[in-house]
Amino acid sequence: MNRAEARNKRIVLVTCPSVARARKIARAVVQTGLAACVNLIHSPVESFYTWKGKLEKAREYLLVMKTSAKQLPALENEVKRLHSYDVPEFVALPITEGSKKYLSWLNESATGPRKNRK
Template identity: 70%
Template sequence: MNPAAAKNTRIALVTCPSLAVARKIARAVVHKHLAACVNVVRSPVESFYTWEGKLEQAREYLLVIKTVSERLKKLEREVHRLHTYDVPEFIVVPIIAGSAKYLSWLGESVKNPR
């Protein structure tokens, strides 16, 4: 585990209403080098939230997007452009530590965004 190598790596979490939307976003952000890797959690997660004053319950698909801090603004714009929700979830958490080789690959994978 190498905390120093993780200093600017991030995980963005995004929920999607369907597997098709999740896959569309995942493909686009990796293709554009805004993310090194996206995991699509294929088993729906059950989400509870309020929307327009009502308690809602929905089955959603979770994206776990690995990127670096320098790509976050473009990544967020791309997620919003492709997403079908008015207010898509886009939450970012730091990667505290990880395999040095993996983190190096992650950084190299997003060096030249399209």
């Protein structure tokens, strides 16, 4: 896989209010083929942000999703559907390089919407 092909892959960051919500989202997006892999960071991150003009602080759990650029719109829709926040974090970063075997596997695994598998 060359650099151009690697650039079609994305790392997506999503924060969740609980481990349970994070697991639900992770399972759903992998089972449906919207992401090849999702890492759930079990240690909470402390997030600071403004919401409706007020400074907020929250303990959140970070999901690191690996997917293809083609799957981003459907992945974002699924995250929004399953998330409890009005405005969930959904930030996609390009993968510029990586292991040829891993990126090939990612390409084969993030194939897009399909029926849930058990």
